[in-house]
Each structure stands twice: as C-alpha cells, then as structure tokens.
Amino acid sequence: MIAQAIFYVLAVLTVGSSAIVAFSRNIVRSTFALLGAFMGVVGIYVLLAADFVAMIQLLVYVGGILVLTLFAVMLTQGIADVTISNRAVGRLPALIISAVAAGIMIFAVFRTPWRQSARIIVAPTTYGIGNAFLGPYALPFELASIVLLAALIGAVVISRPLDRGVSNRLSNEE
Amino acid sequence: MPGGLTLNHFLVLSLIVFALGLFCVMSRRNAIGILMGVELILNSANINYLAFALFGGGRYDGQVFSLFVIMLAAAEAVVGLAIVLAIYQDLRTIDVDATETLNG
Numbered sequence: 007m008i009a010q011a012i013f014y015v016l017a018v019l020t021v022g023s024s025a026i027v028a029f030s031r032n033i034v035r036s037t038f039a040l041l042g043a044f045m046g047v048v049g050i051y052v053l054l055a056a057d058f059v060a061m062i063q064l065l066v067y068v069g070g071i072l073v074l075t076l077f078a079v080m081l082t083q084g085i086a087d088v089t090i091s092n093r094a095v096g097r098l099p100a101l102i103i104s105a106v107a108a109g110i111m112i113f114a115v116f117r118t119p120w121r122q123s124a125r126i127i128v129a130p131t132t133y134g135i136g137n138a139f140l141g142p143y144a145l146p147f148e149l150a151s152i153v154l155l156a157a158l159i160g161a162v163v164i165s166r167p168l169d170r171g172v173s174n175r176l177s178n179e180e
Numbered sequence: 181m182p183g184g185l186t187l188n189h190f191l192v193l194s195l196i197v198f199a200l201g202l203f204c205v206m207s208r209r210n211a212i213g214i215l216m217g218v219e220l221i222l223n224s225a226n227i228n229y230l231a232f233a234l235f236g237g238g239r240y241d242g243q244v245f246s247l248f249v250i251m252l253a254a255a256e257a258v259v260g261l262a263i264v265l266a267i268y269q270d271l272r273t274i275d276v277d278a279t280e281t282l283n284g
Contacts, residue, residue, distance in 0.1 A: 017193050024197050028204040047223045054230040059246050066250050071257045078212050078261045082268045100206035108199035115191045123237030134240040143244050150251050157255035161262040
C-alpha cells in the first residue's frame, strides 16, 4: 500500500510538471517545471529498483541538462516575453494528435499480455551494471565515449563566434 | 513488486509523459521548447526500459540501455543548444519557422 501511495505522489509530480512544461506559454516557467518532471522521474527510477540510474539521472539531467537549458533560455530571450499565438502545428491539432496517440498506446498496453518474470529481484545494481559495461557492453561503452568527444568538439565549433575574416571573404565571393 | 504495483502502472505513466512531450514538440515554435519536449520523450522511454528490466526478471540489459539513452540525451542537448545559440547569434531569433535561410 505504501509503495502505491509513493507511486501516485511521484506520478502526480511527474505528470503535473510535464503538463506545465508542455502547456505553459512562458518558456522560463516551462524550464523550471522541467526540474519537477526530472525529480519525479528520479523517484520513479528508485521505485523501479534502479538506484544507479536514478543517481545518474540526477547528476546528468538536473545538474547538467537543466542548467544548460536554463542558460540557453536566459541567453536567447527577453526573460518573460514569449506569448506567441500562432504556432507550428497549432495547439488544438497537436493536442488531438497526442491524445489519440496516447489513447491508442494505452489501449495496446492493457490489451497486451506482457511476458513477466514470476520472481522480481529488488537489489543494488551498481555491481551488475559495472560488470555489464566492462563485459558484454564494452564496445558500445567505448563508442559512447567517442560520441561524447565528438559532441564536445562539435558544440565548441558550432557555438564559437564566426571568424570575421572568413565571413567577409564569404560575402565577397557572393 | 511489493505493494501491488504492476507493470501497467509504469507503462501508463510513461505513455502520459510521452504524450505531453509529443504535444510540446509539435506545438512549440521556440527551439529550446522543442528540445525540452524531446527530453520528456527520452525520459518516458527510460521509464519503459527500467520497468521492463525490473518486471522482466532483473537482468541488467534494460538499465544499461537507459544509461546509454541518458548519455545520448546529454550529447543531443549540448549540440542542440549550441546550434540554437549559433542561430540566435546570426538571426536574433530562435523561432523555427523563421530559420529558413538554409532552404534551397
């Protein structure tokens, strides 16, 4: 019973914050609501016996991505000016499409007889994940580090201000 | 799972988060807002991975995959936001409908 109560509290936190992210017209409010969504998801991970993934989520999402997003919002916008009325798809069609998609998938979830294990193990996972990364998943793990290096260099190259000389030469050639 | 929670609880939660992220991606014109919607969608996929990892018998494959998803989400956010900032420096807007100078 207590697990169910915790689940529903976390679910309300996650879904409510995600709804603010999706529906708020103020981009700064959306960004701060993203914090609630990520924290709720961290709680859900803990409830799913994924302690290591929950901590990584906390470090990477809340500590990294959220701060980065907040910086980008602050750097690109006058802080509270976004009340755009005409949108990419339009709120109503987008709402209908997402609601229909969610409805179909929830229907499918309840109709599918998922193959489940009879024995559910709730145990610390760090040891097993470490062994998996250094054993069967060693190659993807190394490839991931290359992807991260490429992303790092790419981000630096892209976000560096354009060299004036290059820019003048380009405009002269036109 | 102690306490009467089933796989469907977690799947439905992740689907609701996914639908909200989908709505966010489709309805926003602010590029950063679109990236936030993508983050929501990736989080919902991760909830699915971990739910199946737990209820499918406690192997580590699902958890390892969710870690890869988190890693790629971080790379995607870094490069995406760098592109957004570069566009903003050039065009003074991040409205995705206005950034059509690359159109042939």
